[in-house]
Amino acid sequence: MRNTFMLLLCSFLVGQLLLIFSWSDFSIFRYVYSLGALFIGIYYFKTFESKGLRIGFVLASLAFWVVLTVVYVAIGKIPILNLEPPGLKVEQ
Numbered sequence: 001m002r003n004t005f006m007l008l009l010c011s012f013l014v015g016q017l018l019l020i021f022s023w024s025d026f027s028i029f030r031y032v033y034s035l036g037a038l039f040i041g042i043y044y045f046k047t048f049e050s051k052g053l054r055i056g057f058v059l060a061s062l063a064f065w066v067v068l069t070v071v072y073v074a075i076g077k078i079p080i081l082n083l084e085p086p087g088l089k090v091e092q
Contacts, residue, residue, distance in 0.1 A: 010044045015064025
């Protein structure tokens with residue numbers, strides 16, 4: 001039960017951080033999100049040494065990234081950060 005909870009929690013956090021990284025236009029802050037995802041991945045890989053859990057972590061992170069992208073594009077922004085998807089603003 002603990003392994004599954006940690007897998008879902010860490011994967012969700014990494015997916016969310018990678019989504020913010022891919023949407024952010026700020027030069028330095030986007031790398032902070034990338035480093036956050038990297039540190040969570042390092043923590044997870046140090047804590048759980050099973051190949052199955054590691055593969056599940058990577059696949060779940062990618063799945064969360066895709067699902068969150070679809071959800072936030074449908075909403076039109078990331079609610080907490082008020083960050084809009086790239087390409088949404090059309091300059092005239």
